[in-house]
Amino acid sequence: MKIATYNVNGVNGRLPVLLRWLAETQPDVACLQELKAPQEKFPEAAIKELGYSAIWHGQKSWNGVAILTKGLPMEERRRVLPGDPEDLHSRYIEASVNGIIIGNLYLPNGNPYPGEKFEYKLRWFKRLTEHAATLVSLQTPVVLTGDFNVMPTELDVYKPERWVNDALFRIETRTAFQDLMKQGWTDAIRKLYPKEVIYTFWDYFRDAYGRNAGLRIDHFLLNPPMQKRLRQAAVDRHVRGWEKSSDHAPVWIEIE
DNA sequence: ATGCCGTGGAAACCACGA
Numbered sequence: 001m002k003i004a005t006y007n008v009n010g011v012n013g014r015l016p017v018l019l020r021w022l023a024e025t026q027p028d029v030a031c032l033q034e035l036k037a038p039q040e041k042f043p044e045a046a047i048k049e050l051g052y053s054a055i056w057h058g059q060k061s062w063n064g065v066a067i068l069t070k071g072l073p074m075e076e077r078r079r080v081l082p083g084d085p086e087d088l089h090s091r092y093i094e095a096s097v098n099g100i101i102i103g104n105l106y107l108p109n110g111n112p113y114p115g116e117k118f119e120y121k122l123r124w125f126k127r128l129t130e131h132a133a134t135l136v137s138l139q140t141p142v143v144l145t146g147d148f149n150v151m152p153t154e155l156d157v158y159k160p161e162r163w164v165n166d167a168l169f170r171i172e173t174r175t176a177f178q179d180l181m182k183q184g185w186t187d188a189i190r191k192l193y194p195k196e197v198i199y200t201f202w203d204y205f206r207d208a209y210g211r212n213a214g215l216r217i218d219h220f221l222l223n224p225p226m227q228k229r230l231r232q233a234a235v236d237r238h239v240r241g242w243e244k245s246s247d248h249a250p251v252w253i254e255i256e
Numbered sequence: 257a258t259g260c261c262g263t264g265g266a267a268a269c270c271a272c273g274a
Contacts, residue, residue, distance in 0.1 A: 009262075009263070009265070009273080010262080010263045012263095012264090013262085013263055013264080015262090034263090034273085036263065036264060037264090060264090060265085061263090061265065061271085061272085062264085062271090062272070062273090063263055069271075109272085109273060109274060110274090111272095111273080111274065149273095149274070162257085163274095166273060166274075167274080203259085203260090203261075203274070204259090204260090204261035205258095205259070205260045205261045205262095206258095206260060206261095215274075217274080224264055244262095246262095246271085247261085247262080247274080
């Protein structure tokens with residue numbers, strides 16, 4: 001079973017690329033972030049034509065998350081992160097797919113630092129960690145995936161010294177990620193490739209992709225029952241080189 | 257040292273992203 005995550009940066013503007021990637025790589029489950037579309041403008045019909053059913057939580061202009069699956073039973077569990085009824089951003093959706101729980105998230109960017117957006121990022125992170133505590137200890141296999149907007153270590157940034165005061169790499173952000181991991185999650189990419197330089201995002205400008213000036217910010221966290229079933233993990237790096245690509249590349253895991 | 261690019265929505269620019 002192949003589960004993928006892809007920050008599409010606009011699901012309608014990205015539709016040709018998204019459909020091409022789905023058709024080419026055929027993931028059983030695809031978690032999408034940054035739909036940038038209201039609920040009624042999600043391109044459900046085009047996705048259905050490729051054999052995928054979908055649940056999604058849209059929002060006008062910003063954010064938005066979706067879970068797609070090809071031929072597997074899917075039951076939505078929640079579409080908001082608990083803990084703040086006043087937070088209206090569409091940044092989380094969770095479903096049970098074929099006996100596996102999948103949490104798909106789009107963690108706030110948090111820039112500029114310092115400021116209200118950074119504080120919101122840390123608050124959202126805290127809510128995620130509180131919810132994750134209930135998921136990690138389940139006997140059901142759980143995967144928490146999506147755009148975490150965190151580079152966990154210096155290995156995950158092309159020039160760490162330039163990012164020390166960026167919201168994605170600030171010590172508070174990395175500490176929050178470590179606190180989450182301490183619950184017992186496994187970072188799938190790092191489990192299989194502990195020392196390799198692997199990126200999932202490259203800026204649009206200054207030929208960042210060509211220079212491999214990237215970041216690793218899209219992650220797969222696995223609870224213990226899921227970690228036991230991990231077989232492969234990789235980045236569909238070439239997709240970032242396509243015409244009209246997102247600034248993120250898809251990431252995927254293969255589980256038994 | 258920096259939104260230099262890209263998307264969406266509104267309005268011929270702005271907010272936002274990482």
